[in-house]
Amino acid sequence: MRFAFTEQQLELRGAVRQVLARECTVADLRAMALGDRHGGAGRTHERWSVLAELGATGLLVPQAHGGLGLGELELVGVLEEAGWAGLPEPLLESAGLAAPLMAAADAASNGGAGSVLGRFLEKVAAGEVVATVGGIDVTSAGLVTTTTPSPEVTQGTVVTPRVTGASVAGVALVALNLPGAGWQLHLVEADPDGVTTTPSIDPTRDLGTLEWSPWPHTLIASGERAEAMLSDLADRAALFSAAQLLGLTERMITMAADYAKERRQFGKPIGSFQAVKHHLANARVALEFARPTTYRAADSIARDLADRSAHASMAKAMASDAADLAARVALQVHGAIGYTWECDLQLWMKRAWVLSAAWGDAPTHRSRVLSHAMAAAAER
Amino acid sequence: MDLTFPPAQEAFRTEARAWLEAHVPAPGTLASLDTAEGFEQHRAWERTMFEDRWSVVSWPAQYGGRDVGIFEWLIFEEEYYRAGGPRRVSQNGVFLLAPTMFEHATPAQKARYLPPMAAGDEIWCQGWSEPDAGSDLAGIRSRATPNASGDGWVLDGQKTWCSRGAFAEWCFGIFRTDPGAERHRGLTYFLVPMDAPGVTVRPISQLDGETGFAEVFFEGVEVADDQILGSVGEGWTVAMSTAGSERGLSLRSPARYSEAAGRLIDLYAARADGDGPQAGRIADDVARAYIDAEAYKLHTYWTASKVADGHSVGPEASCNKIFWSETDLAIHTAALQLLGPEAELLDPDPSGEGQAQPGPWLDGYLFALAGPIYAGTNEIQRNVVAERLLGLPRG
């Protein structure tokens, strides 16, 4: 029993923190928020290369495919830093979701280094290609697909809305579950004509709708196997979004606490008022307990334990609630300045809203935990 | 990261489980520990545990423990609650005073006080709060003055809300030894026998109608120098070490909440259907309470690992105290909501229609309601979190 990170894990996280402090500045985020989607002179690409140099983009990719071959615990630390920095790029989707899915599909098809999947994996690990996932959502009743037949009556074309990183991704793993077809997982290569950007409340979020055609050669898994892979993906999605939410939460609490030390009213810093203190303390307590819950989920997924889904759901429920609370509190503590477009808080707050709702919100995950606990109780 | 217990610790668990299964009194056989009769029955239970070295597993063997580490203690607690072990009448001594003694007592004091504490022969109560000093503990006015011969002290004043004070043998209290010094400086930590001449105890009934705490009056009570824990004027520092235990690791092991959360799930499974429009809300509350109990357990493992790595618990202890007390309330509130109109029944419904057993849930609820008040109110803990973890200025 040792519930703590190793030195190496902490070092990797520290390195990512340092790099992001330099490469993902508030000025960069502001530039993106103001409509310059890639943040001036290709900052997105620079940032991605620097993350790739650290190995972050291929953290879960097997070494045989040029990755670090590390696990969920390492990536959780990296994604907490991504949350802290407000990283706009889809590291969660590419390194956390698409890469392990591709690796699993590749291993199952005995692909080897020469396969299509294998080649993509190498490029993803090297940071040459950004990957993403789409077409799947988590509800209390189970996984559902968001992919629907194209309304344009283009025979055989489907539409997948709300794909994160749609405009930068070179490849997407997309799910569908159409009547008669059952679950399918496809590898969809980028086609700029097939992407429509969808504006999000989060101004630094790159969100788009994909229009694409499922073909036999794009199919990488179907039926029960596809479903199992997607359920794996849902666990990781809950875990990694929880991790990123922890970083966002800590940043929002820190911003609000810093502001509360400086802003003065009634002749004193507002942080000396107890109502302000207690708001922030409540958010800090929520963060304190969401953390170990998330780290345990990472360990359970890394070890593929039977309870991994329930553990991931607990993490997502706790982290979503902590982030929602921190966002509310941080805004309240800032007063009207926090309500302005100018205030940097919005960059973190909106990302928190989005991620807390993504991949199943807190009540959704609580209902999953309850079903699991009742099933376990029935077995006792 | 490794969240499993090695074979030696699992063997410890097996041994503890077997012993507890064989020895824990059947539910309902002990009277409430806040009655004279129940107090003695609970004391006897402490002795039974002590005789087989289960009363203070983490202490050194010379004082009656097993010299095991923090994780074994957590395992023991898990097994204790799993087996339905009785409330620990010796809790204030074993979980609060003893850790303070390991830090501040002289060898002679440890030899004198720890073994009878472990055996349940001497039950301790905590004499800190006063009528005019609750949250503002440093405002206490009970005082200790040097006695005439200069070889001891005389205590005068009043303490209140002393849990177990109605029946306890000893009291650990803080008294003002230097009225001229700054509030936190002039305090000293004393160990006082409750049968000393000049000590008067007036029991106070709690919400459940039983005398769970007491007022204690001190009039010219003589105590010797070796009844001081730490040194004269150091009482605040010593007290903060006790408070660290109260808020941090040792007072509330997660097992209490895990066990209750497990029962909550069973209750929900038994009562969930037919709840109509309430079902969704109750389900969410039940799930939240269950997850919080789990999060508390994980946080404890996290903190215990930190301690095992040589770090201290730190001001995070205040987060802990807020969270365990609120989790306890969340679990019991959800249970009472599930019981609905039957929740008020002290005994099972005589009509036999509902199979509800609200009694234990009501007891647990009443107990939980005090959590946000004692051990430093949750408002005070929030101040600590804001000031010491977030660096906000004092008010």
Ligand SMILES: Cc1cc2nc3c(=O)[nH]c(=O)nc-3n(C[C@H](O)[C@H](O)[C@H](O)COP(=O)(O)OP(=O)(O)OC[C@H]3O[C@@H](n4cnc5c(N)ncnc54)[C@H](O)[C@@H]3O)c2cc1C
């Ligand atoms: C079941 C139970 C067992 C107890 N056992 C013991 C025991 O064994 N020994 C012992 O010494 N004491 C014991 N206590 C007493 C306990 O420590 C005190 O009740 C506690 O410290 C609060 O003090 P008070 O009751 O005087 O409330 P007060 O300090 O008067 O507080 C009343 C309210 O005001 C709030 N408040 C006070 N100051 C502030 C502030 N600065 N900022 C914000 N809010 C504030 C409090 O949070 C609380 O909500 C026990 C209490 C209970 C309920």
